[in-house]
Amino acid sequence: MRTRPSSGQQVRTADGLVWPWYRYAPPVTESATFDPLAGDFGDEAYREAVIDLLGVIAYGELSAFERMVDDAEMAPNLQAKMALAGMAATEFGHIQPLLDRISALGADPVEAMQRFEKPFDDFHAHTAPRDWLEGLIKAYVGDGLAADFYREVAAFLDKQTRDLIVGSLADEGHAAFAVEQVRAAIAADPRVGGRLALWGRRLMGEALSQAQRTAADRDSLTALLAGGIDRPGMDLASISRMFSRITERHAERMSALGLDA
Amino acid sequence: MRTRPSSGQQVRTADGLVWPWYRYAPPVTESATFDPLAGDFGDEAYREAVIDLLGVIAYGELSAFERMVDDAEMAPNLQAKMALAGMAATEFGHIQPLLDRISALGADPVEAMQRFEKPFDDFHAHTAPRDWLEGLIKAYVGDGLAADFYREVAAFLDKQTRDLIVGSLADEGHAAFAVEQVRAAIAADPRVGGRLALWGRRLMGEALSQAQRTAADRDSLTALLAGGIDRPGMDLASISRMFSRITERHAERMSALGLDA
Numbered sequence: 001m002r003t004r005p006s007s008g009q010q011v012r013t014a015d016g017l018v019w020p021w022y023r024y025a026p027p028v029t030e031s032a033t034f035d036p037l038a039g040d041f042g043d044e045a046y047r048e049a050v051i052d053l054l055g056v057i058a059y060g061e062l063s064a065f066e067r068m069v070d071d072a073e074m075a076p077n078l079q080a081k082m083a084l085a086g087m088a089a090t091e092f093g094h095i096q097p098l099l100d101r102i103s104a105l106g107a108d109p110v111e112a113m114q115r116f117e118k119p120f121d122d123f124h125a126h127t128a129p130r131d132w133l134e135g136l137i138k139a140y141v142g143d144g145l146a147a148d149f150y151r152e153v154a155a156f157l158d159k160q161t162r163d164l165i166v167g168s169l170a171d172e173g174h175a176a177f178a179v180e181q182v183r184a185a186i187a188a189d190p191r192v193g194g195r196l197a198l199w200g201r202r203l204m205g206e207a208l209s210q211a212q213r214t215a216a217d218r219d220s221l222t223a224l225l226a227g228g229i230d231r232p233g234m235d236l237a238s239i240s241r242m243f244s245r246i247t248e249r250h251a252e253r254m255s256a257l258g259l260d261a
Numbered sequence: 262m263r264t265r266p267s268s269g270q271q272v273r274t275a276d277g278l279v280w281p282w283y284r285y286a287p288p289v290t291e292s293a294t295f296d297p298l299a300g301d302f303g304d305e306a307y308r309e310a311v312i313d314l315l316g317v318i319a320y321g322e323l324s325a326f327e328r329m330v331d332d333a334e335m336a337p338n339l340q341a342k343m344a345l346a347g348m349a350a351t352e353f354g355h356i357q358p359l360l361d362r363i364s365a366l367g368a369d370p371v372e373a374m375q376r377f378e379k380p381f382d383d384f385h386a387h388t389a390p391r392d393w394l395e396g397l398i399k400a401y402v403g404d405g406l407a408a409d410f411y412r413e414v415a416a417f418l419d420k421q422t423r424d425l426i427v428g429s430l431a432d433e434g435h436a437a438f439a440v441e442q443v444r445a446a447i448a449a450d451p452r453v454g455g456r457l458a459l460w461g462r463r464l465m466g467e468a469l470s471q472a473q474r475t476a477a478d479r480d481s482l483t484a485l486l487a488g489g490i491d492r493p494g495m496d497l498a499s500i501s502r503m504f505s506r507i508t509e510r511h512a513e514r515m516s517a518l519g520l521d522a
Contacts (some may be wrong), residue, residue, distance in 0.1 A: 062339075062342075062343070065330070065346065065348070065350075066330060066333070069326070069349075070326060070330075071328040076376075078320075078323075078374055078375055079370070079371045082356070082360075082371075085323070085326065085327070085353060086353075086357075089326075089353040089354065092346060092347075095343070096347075110338070110339045110343075113339055114339055117339075152505065187436075189503045
């Protein structure tokens with residue numbers, strides 16, 4: 001374990017960000033007595049933003065879990081159903097550590113999730129898949145988009161929170177199944193490609209519009225991206241670069257599926 | 262590790278059954294090269310019965326998972342939803358080891374599950390809960406009934422299969438949540454007790470009728486219970502005692518919920 005340098009000293013993190021060392025939370029020790037509030041989370045706005053972020057990710061995973069299990073009912077066979085249900089169960093498994101962290105930060109995890117029910121429920125209401133392939137694409141593309149976005153934001157957080165978030169985004173290889181199924185369907189009947197490409201664009205549009213609405217509603221999240229006196233943040237140019245990166249990765253996923261972005 | 266006695270020698274297992282030693286599968290080593298077919302599973306009827314049993318449990322857990330996630334949508338709040346969804350996710354986590362074992366026994370796990378789609382789908386179609394409490398009771402009572410039944414059957418199996426099955430039935434404390442919620446609802450409005458008691462009896466009736474239909478369709482499962490030349494089995498009297506035990510435990514669960522069985 002490294003010793004802590006004097007307060008205010010800056011370090012360069014693995015992803016190249018200069019970061020005030022004192023923002024590093026203590027090494028992850030799942031001890032009941034560990035109280036982040038007493039330590040490095042003195043900045044109340046930062047703490048609230050982290051709670052919001054963990055809440056939005058947790059509720060996003062819960063609602064994705066529910067929708068994927070629903071969508072798994074459209075599976076053409078039991079094997080396919082197991083695969084999508086497995087993807088859902090993986091998401092569900094990521095929720096509890098996020099909620100535990102919210103509790104450790106002194107907030108009510110259910111309340112933290114509740115704030116984000118509406119945007120996600122709206123997103124799912126607007127993107128109910130009409131068949132198995134649309135459901136698969138939604139799982140793959142939606143998950144990927146969310147993961148890209150949260151990873152971008154996580155780069156601005158203390159190491160402990162960042163590791164927790166990045167860990168909660170691992171898909172454990174389930175995405176390969178979606179790619180394989182969609183490609184096989186297009187190979188069997190190339191006409192479905194046009195409809196599914198449209199579907200992918202619609203998912204992207206709905207996700208962006210809900211994300212924007214959420215950011216507008218929750219000042220803490222935008223403040224997190226904007227940074228603070230002693231915290232690096234994003235200016236408009238870097239926010240626009242972030243959206244370019246997210247859009248690019250979306251296009252890569254669509255192309256992996258054999259679809260035009 | 263004990264050395265293997267000469268073939269045909271009998272041992273008394275932990276639960277008091279005299280058991281041909283050679284039926285003991287090798288110690289559980291998750292090695293890809295382990296081939297149970299080459300070892301102790303020479304009895305083809307026994308192997309088929311075990312595959313059937315693992316298939317019925319696996320499909321039962323998959324269908325319970327799907328129904329519980331559906332029923333979780335009726336939850337009065339996010340915390341309650343998380344609790345039922347958590348119970349569902351635990352069930353899902355039990356499926357893969359069962360399927361892996363079916364594969365290790367040389368059978369197709371999807372095929373092994375598929376045979377049991379109809380009885381479970383019928384059971385769920387006949388027992389769609391009308392509200393959150395009915396859904397909770399179904400999860401608690403249905404899971405409990407299934408677990409009791411599979412545990413009874415597992416007592417007749419080789420140790421490795423038995424341990425696998427018993428492990429797949431652990432509810433990891435989720436049941437306490439159902440009990441607490443139902444008792445609180447009855448305390449708040451005692452009139453619901455009558456309707457919910459009726460519901461519990463209906464669940465038991467539907468479960469028994471589907472179990473009987475399944476047993477009648479799958480000779481291998483009844484043969485497993487009946488035993489064989491070198492395998493202990495159940496006569497009619499012990500089958501009737503088994504059903505008494507299962508009914509008794511069901512009554513205990515209903516009483517834990519504060520309901521008449």
